[in-house]
Amino acid sequence: MANNEKILQLLKTKGQQTSQQLADVLELTMMGARKHLLNLAEQGLVVSGTDHPEAAIANSRGRPQQYWRLTKAGHQYFPDRHADVSLQLIDGVRQLFGAAGLEQLIVQREQQQQLHYRQKLSNFGDLAAKVQQLAEIRQQEGYLAEAYLLDNGLGDNSLPEIGAPDGSWVLVEHHCPICAAATLCQNFCRSELQLFRACVEGLATVERTEHLLSAGSRCAYLFSPVSLGN
Structure with a gap:
């Protein structure tokens, strides 16, 4: 580079x-x-x-x-992937099949992503390894992603007092290559959150703490480990 x-x-x-x-x-x-x-x-x-x-x-x-x-x-040097075509397809699906049809399309995409991600994460057992591998997958997909252990002194301090338990991880995405599509239909954003939750099911809860489409400068996700008693 x-x-x-x-x-x-x-x-x-x-x-x-x-x-x-x-x-x-x-x-x-x-x-x-x-x-x-x-x-x-x-x-x-x-x-x-x-x-x-x-x-x-x-x-x-x-x-x-x-x-x-x-x-x-x-x-804009970091452009959306095929933004114009994506927007045309989304609008076309909505016109032809209505909101329910578009939702079915998003759910199908989410299921395909879950299968792909779970295969990629199958050799990673603990939360730390899974979140770091998730960041690597997202980085390869153009999200400019990084993961860090909360309050380990290596990440930023942009997540204030949020009461996260020890061992919590943060996944940050500095760029959204599907931003144009997500702006037109924010169910894509809901689907991304569900995807992350499925990837760490049983290990952690996942909450979005910053949202690019809600006046944030990036998207950030907090992975809080589930205690053994839960």
């Missing part, structure tokens, strides 16, 4: 970053990272500014830091 693509992916998954932060991750000099950023800016994919919370702190101490973020075009 070229450095320009790596920068776009880092800004998509990590949010606003300074030139130095990007340089450290990519093992470049700051000038090298800045050269790539300026090239992306010329393409209209990124823009810099000082409206990051940390920039305000820096401003109180002296010169504010410049933070780089994706533009709308930058976000």
